[in-house]
Amino acid sequence: MPASQVAIPCILMRGGTSKGPYFMAKDLPSDPAQRDRVLLAALGSPDARQIDGVGGATTLTSKVAIVSPSQRPDVDVDYLFAQVEVEAARVDTNPPCGNIMAGVGPFALETGMVKPQGDVSRVRIYHVNIDAKIEAIVETPGGKVNYEGDTAIDGVPGTAAPIKLNFMDVAGSTCGKLLPTGNAIDVIDGIEVTCMDAAMPVMILAAESVGKTGYETAAELDADKEMFARIEKIRRKAGEMMGLGDVSEKVVPKVILLAKPRFGGTITSRYFVPHKTHAAHAVTGAICLSCCCLLEDGVAAPYVALPKEKPYPIRIEHPSGEIELLVDADPGKGNITLRSAGTLRTARKLMRGEIYVPAAAWPQMAEAAE
Known part of the structure; x- marks a missing residue:
């Protein structure tokens, strides 16, 4: 008999002023439509409360990061952001998210996709949604990601370790030009x-x-x-x-x-x-x-x-x-x-384990786990 639920490894993280599960791409379906059904089930959409998933019932807490080792030169990991609608059965991978990206560097280090480089590690990220490169600078004393520090960002209580994000090559990332209409106004x-x-x-x-x-x-x-x-x-x-x-x-x-x-x-x-x-x-x-x-x-x-x-x-x-x-x-x-833009964010690992989704969301994996 096929399993009634499918277990998917993930780390639940706060990135900047947002929150959501971070997955390795290899742990999700390769087919985008199938992947989206799994993400909807994981976060509990469509439902205003997202009561049957790990979503937080707001746009800021219904987000997903999908990360994989990169084959691109001078890049460590590829990052695909997914905005999971709360009350609609829709997953949007068109927009980027810089807040969730704040957790990508720590996630890549936590999962071994990137090795620590001393007390400070640089993680080179390719943001798939916008065809852009970002450098994340993460504190890794003793080879471990540090989450404690004195950096405060508005919208998040308390303080945490700083994560510096340097955005490069982002002019015209989606439309091809900084001013897509050709006009300032x-x-x-x-x-x-x-x-x-x-x-x-x-x-x-x-x-x-x-x-x-x-x-x-x-x-x-x-x-x-x-x-x-x-x-x-x-x-x-x-x-x-x-x-x-x-x-x-x-x-x-x-x-x-x-x-x-x-x-x-x-x-x-x-x-x-x-x-x-x-x-x-x-x-x-x-x-x-x-x-x-x-x-x-x-x-x-x-x-x-x-x-x-x-x-x-x-x-x-x-x-x-x-x-x-x-x-x-x-x-x-x-x-x-525009040459580059940098900002300071923080992130925190909240939970590491497995998210369970109903077998109906990913029947092939349920049968394989029989």
């Missing part, structure tokens, strides 16, 4: 927007253009269904203009509302994912917004007091605090030259 339904692609395709607009201050809480914004409906119409048109086609069933482009900073930062942001407000801020979206801050004729320009030092420290104020990036780029009008 486009006007869609009477609203000025900047469509930009640096690590994540994003549509950026001033909060005041849709009747907001930009300082609202996530809950206050989420309650305004009319605003979301209006922005969604603009987002779909922007998606077509960016070469993404029909984005009605896609989570990209994401949406950013911006305003002047209030607490000494560079800019204030409210980041949509795209139909709810992020409780903090996505790392990839922060990279994109940082680039917009350097675009002298983009929608962010009137709100930004650009730091003088290079590389530019860009501090983005968000609902849970702020996120800071160090951007190596040349500002300009009509375009900018």
Whole structure:
């Protein structure tokens, strides 16, 4: 008799301000459709509570990292991010996730895919979703991943060991160009927007253009269904203009509302994912917004007091605090030259073991385990 459940090795980790199971690719089905059925079952979707899986019932806690040794030159591991919808039977592997990526270096070291290199280890990551290379710098004293430290990031309680992420080659990662429409500003339904692609395709607009201050809480914004409906119409048109086609069933482009900073930062942001407000801020979206801050004729320009030092420290104020990036780029009008963007995140190993999914989600493996 076939087994009633299938056991899949994984490590449950917090990466940045997100959380989810991290799998080795070899432990999941190779067929994408079959893999997605397994991930839905593992996280408990579709269900608002995700009560029958390990999902946390929010977009930030319904995420998956799939990691494998890389065959690419100068790369250690390949990382595929999967956003598992909470209330829909859908898995999206189009967008990237920089927060979950914060756990990829520790995961690669924990599973032996990468060997420690002393007290500090560098893990070279290829982000499959966006065809980009990222370097993660992880503390490994005594050859073991260190999770304890004094680094705090807004949106996560307490402190932990720092993990530095250096993003390279992310300009035009999805659309092929930093400014996919060729314009610093486009006007869609009477609203000025900047469509930009640096690590994540994003549509950026001033909060005041849709009747907001930009300082609202996530809950206050989420309650305004009319605003979301209006922005969604603009987002779909922007998606077509960016070469993404029909984005009605896609989570990209994401949406950013911006305003002047209030607490000494560079800019204030409210980041949509795209139909709810992020409780903090996505790392990839922060990279994109940082680039917009350097675009002298983009929608962010009137709100930004650009730091003088290079590389530019860009501090983005968000609902849970702020996120800071160090951007190596040349500002300009009509375009900018982006070389790299770095940020500091933390991660923590929460659980190591096996996730069980019903045999119906992966019948071939259930039969093999008979």
